[in-house]
Amino acid sequence: MKNVFDTLKERGFIEQCTHEEEIKEMLEKEKVTFYIGFDPTADSLHVGHFLTIMAMAHMQQAGHQPIALIGGGTTMIGDPTGKTDMRKMMTKEIIANNAECFKKQLSKLVNFEDDAALMVNNSDWLLDLNYVEFLREIGAHFSVNRMLSAECYKQRMEKGLTFLEFNYMLMQSYDFLELNRRYGCALQLGGNDQWSNILGGVELIRRKESKPAFGMTFTLLTTSEGKKMGKTEKGAVWLDADKTSPYEFYQYWRNIEDTAVIKCLKLLTFLPMNQINELAALEGAEINQAKEVLAFEITKIIHGESEAKKAEDAAKALFAGGGKGGSIPTTELSVDELGNGLDILTLMQKASLIATRSEGRRLVQQGGVRINDVKVETIDRIVTSEDFTDQELMIRKGKKVHHRISLQ
Template sequence: MPNVYDILLERGYIKQSTHEEEIRELLGKEKVTFYIGFDPTADSLHVGHFLQMMVMHYMQEAGHRPIALLGGGTTMVGDPTGKTDMRKMLSKEQIQHNAECFKKQFSRLVDFKDDKAILANNADWLLNLNYIEFLRDIGVHFSVNKMLTAECFKQRLERGLSFLEFNYMLMQGYDFLELNRRYGCVLELGGDDQWSNIIAGVELIRKKEQKPAFGMTFTLLTKSDGKKMGKTEGGAIWLDPEKTSPYEFYQYWRNIGDADVEKCLALLTFLPMDEVKRLGSLPGEEINEAKKVLAYEVTKIVHGLKEAEKAKEAAEALFSGGQNMENVPTVEIGENSLGCSIVELLADLQILPSKSEVRRLIQQNGLTVNDEKITDPKLLITKDSFKDGEMLIRRGKKKYNRIILK
């Protein structure tokens, strides 16, 4: 059986490692407990987290034990990484609810039965810390000069970095130390934007415990232009079907850029790498076949076979001018909703996130209602706007929504 390190490397997950050869050797010869942290700031994971879930799955399949660490404590402070503003603070109840939603989504790819994986919460050790003891025991090992060179702090310094957020690196380092003491965890994984925080934990364990500890980051899910993947004009692409329907989820992957197809097939599906390379190298228009495979495979993993089939059928029916609308995102309205403008209707129904987004789409000639291009943002919605009680909205070339008049 190949070493999981080589599998992750071949598929393009690994970005940086603290001790590459030692990590590879360790993963090849013994069962390793590792962890990835997830801050429960929302009640669903999104596609950026999905890549990390795939890594957990590959590692568990190879016999290693994942810890999904929920940041119940750190979420109450906020991670400054990649942020230009302070993160909104959540209550304990909100964090607990979000954590329960996460576990359900993790379970699609990670087996928590019989201690094969652990769901931990750093609130268990962070919330009751004695501040003076923490400073003496942990703070003494951190150099402020070195911390200020970390990318996550450099970006925020110009705009203002609160002392609250400055503590984040200490707490994440302490998490790794606690997991090492409690569960024998020796490896921390995370997105490449977490590199500075991961190194902090590795060095803390080596100083405090005089034991080996390791860190590894994986590539962030970005488009070929460097922007983060998983955002649309409607917001994040969530794994919760209530927040992003399986059809919208499928369509997102069906419509990604040609240059991103092979990378996404490697990172987000279980297809063998020779098939990934074959699909990724399809010429010209044929690359659309690869996008269909990607959309189907990712939707199947996240939402199950039945939903993937339904999303695929709906997409094909619309593309070929068919009439199968039952799987298109649909909302019902009453006659009391009539009389408003198209801009107000689409914003109120959250088909687009704001009135300005609707206006922008109209200006760009990107909005079609019942096969008619909309050019007037003041267009009033009446009973006559519906055909047989339905209105079909098309945004751009391939994004559909259906509104039913009750």
């Protein structure tokens, strides 16, 4: 059977390893318990988490045991990684609710039955720590000079790094130590922005327990400009269908830049490499075929095959000019609300396509709004019942955002 290390390497996951040859040998010869941390700062996972979840699924399919560590304790402090501002504090009740939502979403890719995977909350050990004992047992092993050289702290030093946040590396390292003691966890995985924190835990276990421990980080999903993928004008691309509809989710992947398509097919789908290599040979306009495969496969993983098919049909209907797909975001408008007509800015506000009228005014002035594929020339454009065909009309914002208005 193929070593999962080779699978992860071939598909482009692995960025850095603490001890590459030892990790490869361990994954080939042993059943390894590993963990990935998730801070429950929202009630849904988002695209930024998706890559590490896929890695977790590959690892489990190869016979290894995942631990999804929910940061119920660390979330009450905040991780400075990748932030220029301090994270908002959260209550225990909100954190518990978010953790439950995470488990439902993770279960689409990871099997938690019969302890095939575990979900653990670090609040179990962090919230009752004795501060003096923690400093003596853990703090003594960390160099402040070395911690300040970590990129995550450098970024925050410019605006002011609180002692609260400074403790985050110690707490995450202690998580790894606790998981090692309780479950025999020997490997921590995470995004490449977690490298400094992961190293802290690996070194702590080796010093305290005199046992091998390992860390491995994954490439981050970024655009050609180096920005993290998973953001739209509306904000994050969520895995929860109520936050990002299956259609919007499909469209996000259908419209990613050409240079990212094959990378995403390797990282975010289970398609075999020979099929991906065939898609990689496509050039010019044919790349759109690869994008359609990518969008369908990812939407199928997260939302199921039925929703993926609906989203695909809706996208094709729009492209063909029909606009009849059942998954297109829709706002229902009553005949009374429409009255003798609504101006375009009011209609767009009702459809939540703009946050302010000034935003809508700029869009119209820049030629970025269309009704039934006809450009809106002025903000004085009044939409009336005559604009509707079969009680429906389509608004297009920019090149990629389509929205149906249904007259009831």
